[in-house]
Structures are given as structure tokens and as C-alpha cells.
Amino acid sequence: MISASDLTPAELAALLHFHAEAGVDWLLEDEPVDRFAEFEAMKSARRSAAPAAQPQQERQEPSRPARAAPEQRAAPPAPIERSPSRPQPAIPDGEAVQQARFAAESAGSLAELKTALEAFNGCNLKHSVRSTIFASGDPASGIMVIGPAPGADDEREGIAFAGRQGQLLDRMLASIGLERSAILLTQIIPWRPPGNRMPSAAETEICRPFIERQIALAEPRAILLLGNYTARFFFGENDTIHGLRGRWKEIAVAERVIPAIASLHPQDLLTAPINKRLAWSDLLAFQARLRSLSLLTN
Numbered sequence: 001m002i003s004a005s006d007l008t009p010a011e012l013a014a015l016l017h018f019h020a021e022a023g024v025d026w027l028l029e030d031e032p033v034d035r036f037a038e039f040e041a042m043k044s045a046r047r048s049a050a051p052a053a054q055p056q057q058e059r060q061e062p063s064r065p066a067r068a069a070p071e072q073r074a075a076p077p078a079p080i081e082r083s084p085s086r087p088q089p090a091i092p093d094g095e096a097v098q099q100a101r102f103a104a105e106s107a108g109s110l111a112e113l114k115t116a117l118e119a120f121n122g123c124n125l126k127h128s129v130r131s132t133i134f135a136s137g138d139p140a141s142g143i144m145v146i147g148p149a150p151g152a153d154d155e156r157e158g159i160a161f162a163g164r165q166g167q168l169l170d171r172m173l174a175s176i177g178l179e180r181s182a183i184l185l186t187q188i189i190p191w192r193p194p195g196n197r198m199p200s201a202a203e204t205e206i207c208r209p210f211i212e213r214q215i216a217l218a219e220p221r222a223i224l225l226l227g228n229y230t231a232r233f234f235f236g237e238n239d240t241i242h243g244l245r246g247r248w249k250e251i252a253v254a255e256r257v258i259p260a261i262a263s264l265h266p267q268d269l270l271t272a273p274i275n276k277r278l279a280w281s282d283l284l285a286f287q288a289r290l291r292s293l294s295l296l297t298n
Contacts, residue, residue: 093202096122100206104213110139113213117190123206125191125199131158135186135214142295143178144220145169146211147265148229149189151196160187165266169226172266172279176287177298184218186211188233198229216254221293223251223258224286227265234260241268246282248289261286 099122107113114134126132133150136159153163161169161180173179188211189199199207215223225231228241234251235244245262252258263282264275290296 093206096202096206097209101209104209107213107217110135110214110217113210113217117210120210123191123203125189125193125203128194129155129191131155131192133158133160133187133190133192135184135218136160137180137184138182139184139218141183142219142221142293143183143224143290144215144218144222145173145183145185145224145226146230146234147185147187147226148233149187149196149199150192151267152192154187155192160185161266164270168266168269172283175280176283176290177296184220186214188230204233212253215258216256219256220258221295222286222289223260224282225260225262227268230265231262235262241265242278245278246285248285259289261289 100120103116103120104113107116117134118132120126129150131150131154133154147160150160151163151165153166154160156162159166170180173183189203189207190210193199193203223234225234228244231241231244232238235249237244241262241264245264248259248261250257251260261282263286264279269276269279287296
């Protein structure tokens, strides 16, 4: 087994980051424990103790009635009370979608929509997180960048695209003359799925009214979609990001048609740096469209 003392600081940091991305937030023991050996030792102890305990029990209890008298029968167990800290079951998915749609459509501004989202409890994802991630940046820019769902760093810092992937996204934006404070940056799912798993179909539909309302209120003139899940969500196709990226398509939101282009998520580029050349091609196409719309002048 490799000890932490055998790793360089960079290797140790990478290992801790990997565990954090996998959903490991706490270490339960200071030293490793062999639970299998503990279990085997427990079974051996029980087998050796059973023969000695049985004769003693027979001497102490020579006879026992076949049925206990009615007044001696044990009382039924008391019902288990639900802990107040345990999350209550979510409302049915169909009803949750209706409530989400009503809450989103009732918001007349992004500030009101953020308040409505933070008060909404119809999605199970919200019960296991510490942060609700909402759009940040400049909604008046006409430029919107949308990702899939928060990761561990996003949840800890309370913003979309935090940590290493956020640093890479900042460099990607800077390469075409943009910065995150000058655009609107958001994600489809506002709560981090446990273990960074993919959101379920029900969770996606519950969150859909909120992201569509964000777009309707911000009124972007061009959108950059990052990642496989995001591209499938807006394009309605089942191809991979490699089949969906690099081509301009139109998406309809709130009776508006907006040009959008998909590219690889920064995490995809951290995992496979060779794909940076594809992302760079997509960024250049996005930059050219922004210039044609007079949204970017440099």
C-alpha cells in the first residue's frame, strides 16, 4: 500500500482532488482497518463461546412454558419517530415540475428567480447539498455560458465553475477576449448531484423551468454550451459531445430563438488535454459570432 509520505506534494494534492471529485468529503479513520479480519475474528469468538454458554443456560432455565400468559406477552414495539433532521420525501415528480414552472414564471427578474429557486424544495438534490448555485456575471452582456451541474468545488465556494475547471474556463474565455464577470455564467442543475452522478430524467425536468427562465430574463444573443449533458439538454439529441460540438444551432426559449454552439466542458479537457485543440476551434467560432453581433469588439 502506498503511504502518503511516499507521494510528492503535487501527487498528494492530485489524489485529494480526485477523492473530492468522487464525493469523498471526510475520512472516517486515521488508520486503515481490515473489516474482513474483524468479522472473521468475531465469528470465531462466537463459535467458541456458544458450546459453553448453552449448558449454563439450560441449568438456569430447566423448563419454560410453551406459551407465555397473555399478561406476560411483550408489548408491541413503539412506532419509530421520524427524526426532524431527516429530509422528508419529495413531492411527486409531476407535481414538482408544475410547482417549479409556477415559481419560475412568477419571477420578474433574475434576483426574484434566485429567491424563488432558493425557496423551492421540490427536488431531492437540494436535500443533500450546502449551496444553491445560481447565475453570476453580467446579464446585460448578451453573452451566456451554460454548464451542466455543480461539482464539489462549486458547492464549497457557492459559484459555478470553481476550482481547477473554473481556472481553465477563465483562461479559455480570456483567449477570446472575455472574462467571467463580463458575461452571464450559469448551470442547468443548481444543486450538486451526490458523487457528481448524472442528474436523473425527473431531476432534469424539475430543474428545466428555472434554467429556461434564466435565459428568458437575461435575453442572451449567443450561448456557449459546455459538456455532453448540456448539449443534449438544449439540442434534444442523444449524440456525444464530439458529435454535437462545433456546429451552430438555434434553440427556442420563451418564444425567442437564440443561436448556440456546444463545446467540451473544462473537466473534459483536464481529463484529456488532447481535446483542447477541438475546444479552441469552438471558441474561435464563438468569438466570430460575437463579433458579428457586435457583442465583442476587440
